[in-house]
Amino acid sequence: MSEVFAEGPEEPLLGGDVTEGLVRVGDTVRRPPSAVSGAVEVVLRHLEAVGFEGAPRFLGRDGRGRDVLSFVDGEVAGRPWPDRIADEERLRSLARLLRGYHDAVAPLGLPEAVLAVPQPAPDGLPARTAGEPELVGHRDVTPENVVFRMGRAVALIDFDLLGPVTRVEELANLLLWWGPWMPEADRGPALRGADPARRARIAVDAYGLPETDRARLLPVSVNLADRSWHLMRWRAEHVGGGWARMWREGVGDRIERRRAWLEQQGESLLA
Incomplete structure (x- = not known):
């Protein structure tokens, strides 16, 4: 079931090799659904439940069916690696x-x-x-x-x-x-x-x-x-x-x- 999430400008997130359509919207990340979406949800919800802070939170799915995760702020390497x-x-x-x-x-x-x-x-x-x-x-x-x-x-x-x-x-x-x-x-x-x-x-x-x-x-x-x-x-x-x-x-x-x-x-x- 999709949930209501605030919409806004979409900022493409680049740097990976195979994931396409990955964008940031505010303090969330939107990812196209895939065969692994259900497994990712189970794992990330478990990590949240046990208090592990070192992974995004799985927030739900937006009106377009995309997975919605929390955006983790910080440094992420692009290419060439710094x-x-x-x-x-x-x-x-x-x-x-x-x-x-x-x-x-x-x-x-x-x-x-x-x-x-x-x-x-x-x-x-x-x-x-x-x-x-x-x-x-x-x-x-x-x-x-x-x-x-x-x-x-x-x-x-x-x-x-x-x-x-x-x-x-x-x-x-x-x-x-x-x-x-x-x-x-x-x-x-x-x-x-x-x-x-x-x-x-x-x-x-x-x-x-x-x-x-x-x-x-x-x-x-x-x-x-x-x-x-x-x-x-x-x-x-x-x-x-x-x-x-x-x-x-x-x-x-x-x-x-x-x-x-x-x-x-x-x-x-x-x-």
């Missing part, structure tokens, strides 16, 4: 925010609304190796999806890729972008020259990841790269839009280079 994303204190605060999100969402379990979100299973897709999912993960912790204030990560936004994960998978996703666990040539200028092993240690220490799980980060990262290649190609072919654009721009090649880099750097990363 130099500030290399700051180690920002990385520590992000890892703590992710831990807080996981601890807040874990009691929800894996609700039917999340399990019902269609998940592509293209031919050749490798099986997950991370183990049984523990909670509903964000799964897209990129600089565009983290809000900072005064140099501290305060909120995760854009839950369109949420789904069942282990904590190790979520840390691997964080390290992909913030580590950065990829060849130097494929990193943005802000993170060229960064030490991916040092930044990984900073993140897992701040998160509080157990030692036994740290040893799993590398094989899980390789598995995620393998799966990502197949899923990105499938979405490019069957969904189109931003997915197709990213594939045309060579994301498949970058994923293959990342996988090779992870295997080449494995010993130093684990150490």
Whole structure:
């Protein structure tokens, strides 16, 4: 059911890869409905109920059927990513925010609304190796999806890729972008020259990841790269839009280079 929300000028919100039609209206964000809308509502309402402040509030749907969320004020990185994303204190605060999100969402379990979100299973897709999912993960912790204030990560936004994960998978996703666990040539200028092993240690220490799980980060990262290649190609072919654009721009090649880099750097990363 749609609700009555104040209307006004619509300011396009840019910076993501695939979401279209995202706008700000006053202190709200309006998003076109999608197959994941119901799951996002369940997760965000749960986070509000348990008092987690690090995510938008799901407010309802407007007269055009769009999802309405609260606007989270602060700094969000655009592209090219600003130099500030290399700051180690920002990385520590992000890892703590992710831990807080996981601890807040874990009691929800894996609700039917999340399990019902269609998940592509293209031919050749490798099986997950991370183990049984523990909670509903964000799964897209990129600089565009983290809000900072005064140099501290305060909120995760854009839950369109949420789904069942282990904590190790979520840390691997964080390290992909913030580590950065990829060849130097494929990193943005802000993170060229960064030490991916040092930044990984900073993140897992701040998160509080157990030692036994740290040893799993590398094989899980390789598995995620393998799966990502197949899923990105499938979405490019069957969904189109931003997915197709990213594939045309060579994301498949970058994923293959990342996988090779992870295997080449494995010993130093684990150490």
